[in-house]
C-alpha cells in the first residue's frame with residue numbers, strides 16, 4: 330500500500346509528512362522555513378526539494394509514494410490547481426499554478442486543498458469527527474477558519490471555497506473583519522478578538538487577575554493567559570470566554586439549522602480553553618435552536634492537533650489520485 334505526503338504550506342514554515350492513509354498515522358516528517366519573502370517560485374522549488382528529501386530520509390523511494398497533498402492558507406481554484414489569494418504569504422500568490430508546478434518538479438500526482446478544509450478532512454477521517462456523516466469545524470486562531478463534511482463528503486463548493494464559517498455575518502453593523510467585510514464571526518471570537526477583550530478590561534481598570542498575569546503589559550495578553558485567569562475563578566476572564574462562546578454558539582446555531590450536523594468540532598489554539606469555551610457554545614445552541622434536535626448535536630474539541638491538516642490533505646490526495 331502506497332503512502333502519501335501531506336504538506337502544510339504556512340506563512341512561517343513548510344511542513345511535509347509521510348502519512349499512512351489507512352490508519353491516519355504520521356510515519357515521518359520534516360519542517361523547514363518557508364522564506365515567503367523570496368517569492369512563490371523560490372518557495373515552490375523549496376517545497377519540491379522538501380518532498381524529495383522527506384521521502385529519502387524516511388528510507389523510502391518515490392515509487393512508494395502515491396501522491397502529494399498541499400494544504401494552503403487561503404483561496405484556491407481547485408479545478409485549475411492554482412492559488413488565488415494567500416493573505417499570509419508575501420505577494421499573496423495570485424494565479425500561481427502550485428499543483429502543476431509541484432507535479433512537474435517531483436513527478437508525483439499532486440492535489441491542493443484549503444488548510445482548514447484539510448484539517449476538517451483529517452478530523453473527520455481519523456479525529457473528533459470519526460464515524461458521523463455531517464460535521465462542521467471551526468478552527469480558531471489568528472482568524473477563524475472553517476470546514477464542512479455533508480452526507481459523508483468533504484464539502485467543497487465553487488473551487489473549494491465553501492465552508493468559511495468564520496465569515497458568517499453575526500452583526501450587520503459590526504466592525505471590519507480581516508476579510509475586508511463587516512460583522513463576521515472572526516471579528517468577535519478569533520484569538521486577537523479574545524485578547525482584545527482582555528486588553529480592554531485591563532485598560533478600563535476592571536478588577537481582574539488578567540492584569541497581574543500580564544504584569545500590566547497589554548501586549549502579553551493572549552487567549553491562553555485569559556483562560557489561565559478564568560481557571561482561577563476570575564469573573565472578567567470567565568465572562569470573556571462566555572462572550573466568545575456566545576458568538577460562536579450563535580454562528581453554530583445557524584449552521585445547525587442549515588445542515589443538521591451530528592457534531593460541531595472546535596479546533597485551533599483557542600480551543601485549548603476547553604469547556605470554558607465549549608460550555609457557552611452548547612448553552613447558546615440549546616437556547617437558540619428549536620427546529621432540529623439540537624440535543625443530539627455534540628460540541629467537541631478537535632483531537633489531532635497540529636497533525637490534522639497534513640493527515641487530512643494526504644487522505645484527500647489519496648482519494649483524488
Ligand SMILES: [Zn+2]
Nearest residue numbers: 496506508513
Ligand atoms: Zn470576514
